[in-house]
Amino acid sequence: MTQVNTQMLGTVRNNWTLAEVRELFALPFADLMYHAQRVHRQHFNPNEVQVSTLLSIKTGACPEDCAYCPQSIRYDTGLEREELMAIDEVLESARAAKAKGATRFCMGAAYRSPKDKQLKVIAEMVRGVRDLGMETCATLGMLTPNQAQTLKDAGLDYYNHNLDSSESFYEKIITTRTYQDRLDTLQNVRDAGINVCCGGILGMGETDQDRAQLLQTLATLPKHPESVPINQLVHVAGTPLKNAAPLDPFEFIRTIAVARLLMPKSHVRLSAGRTDMSDEMQALCFLAGANSIFYGDKLLTTENPEADRDHALFAKLGITPEASTVVAEVCETDHAHEHSHVSAMSNAVAG
Numbered sequence: 001m002t003q004v005n006t007q008m009l010g011t012v013r014n015n016w017t018l019a020e021v022r023e024l025f026a027l028p029f030a031d032l033m034y035h036a037q038r039v040h041r042q043h044f045n046p047n048e049v050q051v052s053t054l055l056s057i058k059t060g061a062c063p064e065d066c067a068y069c070p071q072s073i074r075y076d077t078g079l080e081r082e083e084l085m086a087i088d089e090v091l092e093s094a095r096a097a098k099a100k101g102a103t104r105f106c107m108g109a110a111y112r113s114p115k116d117k118q119l120k121v122i123a124e125m126v127r128g129v130r131d132l133g134m135e136t137c138a139t140l141g142m143l144t145p146n147q148a149q150t151l152k153d154a155g156l157d158y159y160n161h162n163l164d165s166s167e168s169f170y171e172k173i174i175t176t177r178t179y180q181d182r183l184d185t186l187q188n189v190r191d192a193g194i195n196v197c198c199g200g201i202l203g204m205g206e207t208d209q210d211r212a213q214l215l216q217t218l219a220t221l222p223k224h225p226e227s228v229p230i231n232q233l234v235h236v237a238g239t240p241l242k243n244a245a246p247l248d249p250f251e252f253i254r255t256i257a258v259a260r261l262l263m264p265k266s267h268v269r270l271s272a273g274r275t276d277m278s279d280e281m282q283a284l285c286f287l288a289g290a291n292s293i294f295y296g297d298k299l300l301t302t303e304n305p306e307a308d309r310d311h312a313l314f315a316k317l318g319i320t321p322e323a324s325t326v327v328a329e330v331c332e333t334d335h336a337h338e339h340s341h342v343s344a345m346s347n348a349v350a351g
């Protein structure tokens, strides 16, 4: 236990070694939580949590074989397929989400990669949501450099594309696209100037080493993802991971804390699986440095705690939603640049 200088934690670094990451995971729980909270306070208001809403704009019938996903066409999960939604419907949902307090609106579509025709429609949705003064995010699968640029031009703030797990465990979960494919899409998104939302899923049967490797990969990207969703597997009947052994909650909380330490300026997001977490566990996740959640009734196709429960938990913990940067900018520019680009983020299970 001599590799990490805990006094230096809080500095942004992109050269973390696996030994260092494992050392952080192995800290006594109280020490890990102390350092995570200390670093969190260096960069964020500890009593603010960023709130996003996620809408599935095209559901099911995805040709990929992600073993956790009810949207894959390969698994019979009883999921009702839905074609790409109409632009008006999407904007209506965005308005409703805004009225409930969400500042960020993420649109998820179950594609391997969108066709250019589909992307054109989605770009219009992005423009419309942006004009409402909300931050925009999309998760649509793999993107080419040109497609990423189209979304950037429409005003997309964040793109979600998860690495899911370590490179070695990944091939046990997905065979229809490679880890490198994912890294390439992340690069295309970065090159287009869109903020990156990228994380993984815990509890799929991976080892401690896999979780450490996932975080090491994220924390050694040339630039840390601005948003790092940490999902807990939702066991969906009909998927190959239906019976995966549940993850020890402390392992989940430790992973949040280590993500906070490795990527001190990123928003760490509590994502899928929150329905299965007690209020106490969520509070520990916030203490460990999580500062972003999804809010509302649905997280793509899996349940999400209802907004009222979130309101009550926030009130108990004295947490307030983080303000949107887009709202401020739209006011400042007096709507002169309706499609101006700002930063934002979000995440999804898909992608």
Ligand code: SF4
Binding pocket: 062, 063, 064, 065, 066, 069, 070, 071, 072, 109, 110, 111, 112, 141, 349, 350, 351
């Ligand atoms: S996670 Fe995304 S890419 Fe994988 S099957 Fe589900 S919708 Fe398709």
